[in-house]
Amino acid sequence: MDPLTRRKFLLASAGVTGAAALAAGGMGLAELLATARDNQVSNVGDETDKIVVVTLYGGNDGLNTVIPYADSAYYSARPELAYAPEQVLHLNDSLGLNPGMTGLKRLWDDKQVAVVLGVGYPKPDRSHFRSMDIWQTASPELPVASGWVGRWLDGTNAPASAAVSFDPVLPPLLVGETRVGACVAVDGLQLPPGINVEMITALAQKQDGESDLQLRAAEAYQDLLRVNELVQQAKNADVPRELAELGPLPATATGGGSSLAAQLDLVTRCVEAGVPTRVYSVSLGGFDTHANERVGQEWLLKQLDDALSAFLDRLAKTKAGRRVTVAVYSEFGRRVRANASDGTDHGTAGPVFLMGPGIAGGLYGDQPSLTDLDDGDLKATMDFRDVFGTLLDSILQADPARYLNGYQPKLLPLVRRGL
Template sequence: MDELTRRRFLRASGVAAGAAVAAGAGGLGLAGLLRTGSQERVDTAHEGKLVLVTLYGGNDGLNTVVPYADSAYHSARPQLAYAPEQVLHLDDRLGLNRTMRGMKQLWDDKQLAVVLGVGYPRPDRSHFRSMDIWQTASPREPIPTGWVGRWLDGTNAPPETAVSFEPVLPPVLAGETRAGACVGVGGLELPPGITVDSISGLGEREAGESEPQARAAEAYRNLLRVEGLVRGAEQHHQTEPAGAEEPLATGPGSRSVLETQLALVAQCVEAGVPTRVYSVSLDGFDTHAQALAGQESLLTRLDRALSVFLGRMARTAAGRQVTVVVYSEFGRRVRANASHGTDHGTAGPVFVLGPRVAGGFFGEQPSLTDLDDGDLKVTTDFRDIFGTLLASVLNADPDRYIGAGYRSTLLPLFRPG
């Protein structure tokens, strides 16, 4: 077979060419990653690791952390409110949704922190703008970099430092000069007749090529290196003794997308992959109609995935360094709509979970009667949470990466030592 050069491959494969251009422009959005021969291993057992769980659509915080003792909650949502006996009580005012029994156990084990009333100044009810604000940590104006991406820039980090197991690279992992890697869970689809081995030379620079082509070569090298790390994690997982992993779900096809993503995270952590930040997600939280059943189904998936993942992480030293953060772009309005659902709102709870977490409530539960045009008033700025994660998990200066001159107030979310 004739030697396959990058130019010939790019001419033959429009899909691969598009991926290379996207990667060279600052993202690593190839659906899967290519194989590498890199054997470098790094001891990461004692490094903090962060897993960002994004709930797309705007999760209804009032029916997730339920103010069951507040009469205003029941009067605003006569068809949607949970009775006190239906809630998993956390104290005499607030409780978890009845589907979240695994997270209730984490609360009892003091491994779940619930940050109340989280949002940002001058709320925007657009899904896209609001999620952009959360991921870039820039509520004043749109900017092209995420808060994790800026940390990647500042530490001159290789792409495997931050990995997304989502279909596309989220803005939170995009920096100005660095970006995380996007690893699709479905594997790489190559054109007919093309094998992984045959394209191993695509990352080599060629004499006389332009700067964009050189950047594409660098992108391929990054893709190959990260794929090698993930492949190594999979091989490590396959050699684990029987019983080393709890099944995430039973029955064919029963594992949710989030469970699959977190299983990949678990494999990487256990194999010593030098990734510090992982991004995973669960979609479908835009519950405008018949919200009870829809949200309960989603929260059941979330609860099961997180509970099993954290149980698995508790078994190893590296896993015990993992912190999970669960957030959504906004909460919902206090009053139910005419379709037995809720519309786009503002503040909501954020969950922080893991063995290093100091469990309990943080922040102030917003009033359900002192509202801002029908919405909850924000009592905790989301940047204080992200600043705390930068400082306590990534050992970074939060004020350097949160941006826009904001000075984070660090929250006591973590146990000392």
Template sequence: MDRLTRRRFLLASGVVGGGALAAGAGAVTLSRLLDTADPEQRVARRPVDTVVLVTLYGGNDGLNTVIPYADPAYRASRPELAYPEEQVLRLDSDHGLHPAMRGLQGLWSAGRLAIVHGVGYPKPDRSHFRSMDIWQTAAPNGPADTGWVGRWLDETRAPVEAAVSFEPVLPPLLVGRRRVGACVSYQGLELPDWVAPAMVASLGRMQAGESAMQARAASAYADLVDMGRLVREAVAPTASPTDATPVATATGTGGGGALGAQLALVARCVEAGVPTRVYSVSLGGFDTHAGERTAQDALLAQLDAAVTGFVDRMAGTDAGRRVAVVVYSEFGRRVRVNASDGTDHGTAGPVLLAGARVAGGFHGQPPSLTDLDQGDLKATTDFRDVFGAVLGTVLEADPQQYLLGYQGEPLPLFRTG
């Protein structure tokens, strides 16, 4: 292919701009990531080696996720949205899970699911972007230009594969001053039948006289073809009907749309022996201002299938049993239903943890549904008590060094014996 034709192809496909960005700082292909694998796992084995952070973008309604079904204020505040007691998947005499979360109920019964009540931060902000920034930078008292995992990468001088995002873009969580995590999008390139993969691969070869940026962009485009193949191979063992029709994001708050595919890639890396310590995946669409029942039902069903399938798959290997999953959202929703059969931006919400080494059960105090702060729940657990446990147990780091302004005590969320 001559240089002019190749350039026109790249421009027409948008790869010179978008591909160059994808090939920038922090971008790593899946094949390169797998090349770092050590099948013999010759690293120091800890009870919990790896954490998978699952971000639910949009502000998940925690009261209809972990349901306080025995509290009369629950139905009184949201009669249109409250689930009848007989539909709630009971965990104890006071709380139960959303009806779509039967897989997670099974993990609870097996002692592999922990739920932290009322997680938030001081002086809550109801902006999606500011609140998510606080969660990912762990800096509730003011803006910060690094994420809490990024600061750990800086301090430990970790290689790029130490923290990996399988999201469309690299989250602030993994950004440090001198080092960043890797960004490996789960979205490969699907070619039409009439386009041969070999033809696309030829576009990724270096050509004489072209700029370095064009060469990197073309290489990134060819990588997408390879990524598509690797994704299909990774997802096949755990494919589910839910992943076949991913829920689109409801707003511009971000998040991936196929959580099962992202977690399948994490599983592939863990089983191969990739030395990643922190994975970041996401699911978007939780900004349920209107018609919440339908949207959240579908989203929580996808979350349940993806997380349960991943934890069950991880239970099959020694490396997998040392993986913990943490599920959080930027805030919960208001206690009362709004006029559109939805809920507006709130404050505190539950955090879920799953895995073989998780200290199953409830942690923290449930927030009151009647003693509110201008209609919102009062947080009973500082989110840094959760991330502090991740740092201390999984990453063997001092939480106060990486969680800005933190003076608290991490929760005992993991079994270390």
């Protein structure tokens, strides 16, 4: 394939080109699996801390997720949507979880869940696309072309396998200026119509006389194939005997795994196999609840709860699993007052969840007032970059300001040391 044809293909199939980064080197999967099998069950996997970022697409209603059940303004603003105090899973004498989140309430009682209240950013934008872009790039002021994890990949010269997305397409979160993370579909490599693996293999072949940029493109295609093979081998590999005795992850209560459960199952296999990924990205959609919200959101939160509680229960059984931290966020919350369709419209601030054995469970920050509003919306009481900055500092051992476009976060005591 001549360089011009390759360049046209790159432009026409951005979803595929974003699926792999520059030169993915390091230890091979076979060596990692051998290391895992040689260890005791409590030592399976590597010794590095990892983050699983869970994105709730659509704008999750934070007020019906972490419920201010003792606030009369909550009932006044949404009489048909509000949960009665006895329905709420109480966290303290004023806040509680949605009744669909029984698994996370159990983990909360075990002090493995932190809830950061009122998280948002200055001058909020109520567009799904712009607000999600802000969260993933950590740049509220101006649009930028790189995500905060992508900039970490740039700064550490990390391989493609350092940050892996099991979303259908690569999120901006994992895109850097010189490197990008890998995007691997749950069911394997997904290619556009008319494109096959043989064509990708041909694109991965370097040719004499190509520019540095074209050579980098060829390397990216090589990495797409390499990382896809790595994850598929982890998915299909024989599990070490000690792990096999733990059994499979349980199915969700709705009968069969949700797409989030399937994504998290693949993360589990990678962690237990010792795949050297530091950041995983997974997602659950459907949270744009403009009508009939209560039933729909509770069903979605039940999927979230089933998938995450099973995931964390399984990971707690291995040393590598206990080094995993989960962060759950959405692009914005919903308006305080319900609309005429028994739903809620686009709002601003909402809660962020951090969970795992290494998390210092509890409530962080201040719950926004339901009466002191900004044009009907909650006023954020914490900048989301303080949360992500804490993860950069405590989990990735990185300088947060370097990867948050110079923003100096107020670090939160979310992460326990010495696990």
